[in-house]
Amino acid sequence: MATxxxxxxxxxxxxxxxxxxxxRISTIDPELEPAxxxxxxxxxxxxxxxxxxxxxxxxxxxxxxxxxRVLVEIDLPEGDRVxxxxxxxxxxxRIEPSGARARFGMGIxxxxxxxxxxxxxxxxxxxxxxxxxxxxxxxxxxxxHGAPTRA
Numbered sequence: 001m002a003t004x005x006x007x008x009x010x011x012x013x014x015x016x017x018x019x020x021x022x023x024r025i026s027t028i029d030p031e032l033e034p035a036x037x038x039x040x041x042x043x044x045x046x047x048x049x050x051x052x053x054x055x056x057x058x059x060x061x062x063x064x065x066x067x068x069r070v071l072v073e074i075d076l077p078e079g080d081r082v083x084x085x086x087x088x089x090x091x092x093x094r095i096e097p098s099g100a101r102a103r104f105g106m107g108i109x110x111x112x113x114x115x116x117x118x119x120x121x122x123x124x125x126x127x128x129x130x131x132x133x134x135x136x137x138x139x140x141x142x143x144x145h146g147a148p149t150r151a
Contacts, residue, residue: 016052017128021075023048023058025108028069028085048074053121055086055109063091063104072108077127082120084113 023046030039049057051074064070065088072086086108094103
């Protein structure tokens with residue numbers, strides 16, 4: 001992300017589009033089980049909220065700490081899947097109505113991906129931007145899910 005001159009506000013480096021789809025998140029570095037001290041890796045099925053060439057917003061039931069490296073596998077609309085190594089940049093908690101389960105979100109910056117996976121992401125963003133333009137949506141707006149907690 002780049003800082004806007006004179007405003008101190010962060011701007012997105014890449015155009016992003018809403019994409020509600022399945023995503024798998026796997027930690028790359030082991031965590032330690034508190035009770036036993038044994039290392040383990042976490043893998044979970046989550047929901048992608050938006051995506052760009054540079055990263056994704058992931059809705060989750062269980063946060064991964066900012067700074068942690070993860071393998072991200074995103075299901076694309078046409079049936080393909082892209083993989084990227086990412087770093088959790090920020091996390092946030094969404095307050096739910098009374099009695100509902102809290103939901104969390106995290107911003108993941110892609111730090112490594114194969115060229116063919118980046119090309120697939122570019123196509124998804126371009127297709128999503130074209131669809132949004134036809135509907136009159138602004139694809140440059142970041143999600144309005146609350147303020148993120150930065151690492």
